[in-house]
Amino acid sequence: MHETMKLVCRECGETSGASEPVWRCTCGGLLDLEFKPQFPKRAVSRREPGMWRYREALPVENDVNIVSFGEGLTPLVKVEFGGRSVLAKLEFLFPTGSFKDRGASVLVSKAKELGIKRVVEDSSGNAGAAIAAYCARAGIACDIYVPESTSPAKLAQIAAYGAKLHRVPGTREDCAHAARRAAGRTYYASHVWNPFFFHGTKTFAFEMVEQLGWEAPDAIVLPVGNGTLLLGTYIGLKELQKAGVIQKLPKLIGVQARNCAPLHEAWNQNADSTHVKRRRSTAAEGIAIAEPVRGDQILEAVRNTGGAFVSVTEAEIRAGLKEAAQAGLLIEPSSATAVAAVRKAALPRGTVIVPLTGHGLKSAK
Amino acid sequence: MHETMKLVCRECGETSGASEPVWRCTCGGLLDLEFKPQFPKRAVSRREPGMWRYREALPVENDVNIVSFGEGLTPLVKVEFGGRSVLAKLEFLFPTGSFKDRGASVLVSKAKELGIKRVVEDSSGNAGAAIAAYCARAGIACDIYVPESTSPAKLAQIAAYGAKLHRVPGTREDCAHAARRAAGRTYYASHVWNPFFFHGTKTFAFEMVEQLGWEAPDAIVLPVGNGTLLLGTYIGLKELQKAGVIQKLPKLIGVQARNCAPLHEAWNQNADSTHVKRRRSTAAEGIAIAEPVRGDQILEAVRNTGGAFVSVTEAEIRAGLKEAAQAGLLIEPSSATAVAAVRKAALPRGTVIVPLTGHGLKSAK
Numbered sequence: 001m002h003e004t005m006k007l008v009c010r011e012c013g014e015t016s017g018a019s020e021p022v023w024r025c026t027c028g029g030l031l032d033l034e035f036k037p038q039f040p041k042r043a044v045s046r047r048e049p050g051m052w053r054y055r056e057a058l059p060v061e062n063d064v065n066i067v068s069f070g071e072g073l074t075p076l077v078k079v080e081f082g083g084r085s086v087l088a089k090l091e092f093l094f095p096t097g098s099f100k101d102r103g104a105s106v107l108v109s110k111a112k113e114l115g116i117k118r119v120v121e122d123s124s125g126n127a128g129a130a131i132a133a134y135c136a137r138a139g140i141a142c143d144i145y146v147p148e149s150t151s152p153a154k155l156a157q158i159a160a161y162g163a164k165l166h167r168v169p170g171t172r173e174d175c176a177h178a179a180r181r182a183a184g185r186t187y188y189a190s191h192v193w194n195p196f197f198f199h200g201t202k203t204f205a206f207e208m209v210e211q212l213g214w215e216a217p218d219a220i221v222l223p224v225g226n227g228t229l230l231l232g233t234y235i236g237l238k239e240l241q242k243a244g245v246i247q248k249l250p251k252l253i254g255v256q257a258r259n260c261a262p263l264h265e266a267w268n269q270n271a272d273s274t275h276v277k278r279r280r281s282t283a284a285e286g287i288a289i290a291e292p293v294r295g296d297q298i299l300e301a302v303r304n305t306g307g308a309f310v311s312v313t314e315a316e317i318r319a320g321l322k323e324a325a326q327a328g329l330l331i332e333p334s335s336a337t338a339v340a341a342v343r344k345a346a347l348p349r350g351t352v353i354v355p356l357t358g359h360g361l362k363s364a365k
Numbered sequence: 366m367h368e369t370m371k372l373v374c375r376e377c378g379e380t381s382g383a384s385e386p387v388w389r390c391t392c393g394g395l396l397d398l399e400f401k402p403q404f405p406k407r408a409v410s411r412r413e414p415g416m417w418r419y420r421e422a423l424p425v426e427n428d429v430n431i432v433s434f435g436e437g438l439t440p441l442v443k444v445e446f447g448g449r450s451v452l453a454k455l456e457f458l459f460p461t462g463s464f465k466d467r468g469a470s471v472l473v474s475k476a477k478e479l480g481i482k483r484v485v486e487d488s489s490g491n492a493g494a495a496i497a498a499y500c501a502r503a504g505i506a507c508d509i510y511v512p513e514s515t516s517p518a519k520l521a522q523i524a525a526y527g528a529k530l531h532r533v534p535g536t537r538e539d540c541a542h543a544a545r546r547a548a549g550r551t552y553y554a555s556h557v558w559n560p561f562f563f564h565g566t567k568t569f570a571f572e573m574v575e576q577l578g579w580e581a582p583d584a585i586v587l588p589v590g591n592g593t594l595l596l597g598t599y600i601g602l603k604e605l606q607k608a609g610v611i612q613k614l615p616k617l618i619g620v621q622a623r624n625c626a627p628l629h630e631a632w633n634q635n636a637d638s639t640h641v642k643r644r645r646s647t648a649a650e651g652i653a654i655a656e657p658v659r660g661d662q663i664l665e666a667v668r669n670t671g672g673a674f675v676s677v678t679e680a681e682i683r684a685g686l687k688e689a690a691q692a693g694l695l696i697e698p699s700s701a702t703a704v705a706a707v708r709k710a711a712l713p714r715g716t717v718i719v720p721l722t723g724h725g726l727k728s729a730k
Contacts, residue, residue, distance in 0.1 A: 049414040049438055050440065068442075069440055069442050069455065069693065069694075070440025070441065070442050070455070071440065073414055075415065075434055075435025075436065076435065077433075077434050077435050090434065090435070090460065093458050093459070093460070094458070095455065095458070095693065095694065095695075096695070097724070097726055133693040133694075133695070134693060135693075136690075136691055136692060136693035137692060137693040153726065157695060157725070157726065160687075160690040160691075160695055160725065161690055161691065161693060161695070162690070162691045322525075325501075325525040325526055325527070326501055326525075326526065326527040327501060327502060328434065328460065328498040328499060328500075328501035328502035328526060329434075329460065329498075330460075330461070330498070330522060330525055330526070359462070359724075359726060360522070360525065361462055361518065361522065361724060361726035361727055362726055
C-alpha cells in the first residue's frame with residue numbers, strides 16, 4: 001500500500017524502510033517518517049466517522065492490524081473565549097480522555113503489524129493511558145514509566161488497563177531516561193521519539209480541514225510541551241498542502257505554562273533550539289516539559305507558519321479552566337492554557353481553532 | 366415543524382400542547398410525548414455526525430434553539446465480554462462523560478424554546494452534570510439536588526459548570542422530593558419526569574440502527590435504574606418501527622445491581638409495578654433507584670420486546686469493570702453491570718448491543 005514509506009534520521013540523514021522495529025537511528029538521532037498520502041475527498045466524506053477514514057494517509061499496511069475503538073472526528077463547536085468567537089475542537093472526547101489516542105491508535109497498529117509483543121512508554125499521564133488502552137485492545141504487553149508526581153487519577157487509569165506501572169522518582173526527564181534504558185531491550189512506543197505517534201496525531205489536522213469544508217483555518221492555538229499535537233498538526237497540514245487539498249498553512253500559536261516555557265523563551269531569543277531548562281511547578285502538568293526532545297523541530301514548524309509562542313501564568317490557567325467549564329466544557333489545566341491564550345495572543349482575523357486536549361474528569365477531585 | 370406534537374398524561378389520559386412549560390399533568394400524573402417523527406435515511410446519512418442528524422425526529426421546533434456540543438454518533442465497536450462477541454456502544458464519549466447528554470441536549474433545547482430562564486434537577490450525578498453543562502451552554506440558570514452520598518468527583522463536576530449544588534441528606538428519594546418541591550416554582554428538568562429527556566436518549570436507538578445499516582439488532586443489554594436509557598431506547602425503536610425503518614423490536618435486557626433491584630424482583634413475581642423497596646449499598650450508584658417513578662412503564666417495555674431482567678452481584682460488577690478496562694474500556698461501575706450481565710443473561714443468537722454508559726474517569730480515584 002505505501003511502498004514509498006521510509007524513516008529518515010534528522011541527524012545524519014540516513015534512510016531506512018519502515019518495516020523494522022526501530023524507533024531511532026543507529027546514530028542515535030530522531031527519526032521522521034516520510035511517505036506520500038492520498039486524500040480521496042469524496043470517498044472519505046462517505047466513510048464512517050473517525051480518524052481511520054483518512055485511510056490512505058495512515059502508515060499502516062494491512063487493515064487487519066488496525067487497533068481502534070472507532071475514535072475521532074471529534075466535534076468542532078463555536079464558543080466564545082476571552083470575548084473572541086473561536087471553534088473549539090473537543091479533543092477530550094476520546095476513549096482515554098485525551099487526543100493522545102490518535103497517536104496511540106496508529107503507533108500500536110504499527111507495533112502489531114511489526115509483530116511486537118511488548119512496548120515501553122513514559123508519560124506524565126495522558127500518553128501513558130492512551131498507549132496502555134490501545135495495547136490492551138491489541139493484546140500487547142506494556143510498561144509505562146511515570147514521574148512520581150503524576151496525579152493519582154492518571155495512575156489509576158493506566159493501571160486499570162492492565163499496564164505495568166513504574167513510578168520514577170525525580171524529574172520528568174529522569175522518567176524518560178528510565179524508559180529509554182528499558183526500551184533498549186524492547187520497542188519504545190514513545191509519543192516523543194516514535195514517528196508513528198505523530199502520524200496519528202496528524203489526523204487532528206485532517207479532521208479540522210474536512211470539517212471546514214476542506215479549507216484551512218487562519219490560526220490554531222495549541223498547548224505545547226513535547227509538541228505531540230503541534231508537530232502532528234504541522235505534519236498533517238504539510239501533507240494536505242503537498243496533496244493540493246489546502247493552499248496555505250494556518251498560523252500555529254504554541255502555548256506554554258510560564259512556569260515551564262523553554263520553547264517560548266527560545267522563541268523570544270530568536271533561538272533555533274531550547275537551552276533554558278528552568279521549571280517551576282504548574283497545574284498544566286501535561287505540558288510541563290523542560291527539555292523537549294523535538295524542540296528545534298517545534299520552533300521551526302511555528303516559524304514556517306508565521307505563528308508565535310505565548311505563555312500563560314497559573315492565574316490565567318485557572319481563569320481559562322473556569323471560563324471553559326462555565327461554557328459547559330470541563331477540561332484539564334494543560335488544555336486550559338489554550339483557552340487563556342486566546343485572550344493573550346495576537347490572533348489573525350478569520351477562523352481560529354482551539355483544541356481542548358484533555359478531559360477535566362482526569363483532574364477533578 | 367411538529368404540529369402534531371402533544372403531551373399525554375399516563376394517569377388520566379388528558380392531552381395538552383407541547384408549547385407550555387409543564388412537566389407533569391394537572392392531575393399529578395406522568396406525561397409522555399407523542400409525535401410523528403420522520404427518518405429521511407438518505408439525507409440523514411449525509412449529515413454531520415451527531416445525534417441532531419435525526420432532526421425530523423427531535424421535538425424542537427426551531428433550529429436556533431438547539432443547545433448542542435456536536436455530541437453523539439458514538440462508536441459501535443466489536444468486543445468480547447464473557448466469551449461472547451458483542452457490539453459495545455461507547456456512550457461515555459459525551460462532553461460530560463455519560464449518555465445523559467443526549468437527554469440534556471434535547472431537554473435544554475426545549476427549555477430554551479419555551480423561554481425558561483431557570484431549571485431544577487435532581488440526580489445521583491450523571492444527569493445533574495449533563496443538565497448543568499447544557500444549561501451553561503444555553504445561559505440558563507440551574508439548581509441541582511444530589512444525595513449527600515454522591516461521589517466527590519461528580520459533585521466537583523456539577524459545580525464546575527456553574528450550577529448551584531444542593532446536597533440533600535437521606536436517600537435518593539429524599540433528594541427527588543426536595544427537587545420536586547423546588548420545581549413547584551420553576552421548571553423541572555428531570556431525567557425521570559420530563560418527557561423531553563427521553564426524546565433525547567432515544568437517539569441512542571436511532572444511531573445504533575443506522576450504524577447497523579438501518580437494521581435492528583437482536584438484543585440490547587442495558588443498565589436500568591430510572592430507565593432513562595431503556596425507555597428512551599424503547600421510544601426510539603417504536604418510532605423507527607412505526608415509520609417502517611425496522612420491522613421487529615430487539616429484546617431489551619434490563620440489568621440491575623442485585624443490592625437494589627426492584628424491577629428485577631417485580632419481573633420475577635410477574636408484577637406490573639415495583640413494590641419492594643429494599644436497598645443495600647452498591648458500587649453501581651447511578652442505577653441504585655429503589656422506587657423507579659416510571660417502573661410500570663419500564664416493565665411493560667421489556668415485556669413488549671420479549672426481553673428480561675437480570676441482576677448482578679457486587680463481585681460480578683467488579684469483575685465486569687476489570688474485564689472492560691483490560692479490553693481498553695474504562696467505565697464506571699453502573700456501566701459495568703451490563704458487561705457482567707452478558708455472561709449471565711440468556712441472550713439470543715445474532716447481534717447483541719451493550720451500551721457503555723458512563724466514563725470510568727468519573728469514579729477513578
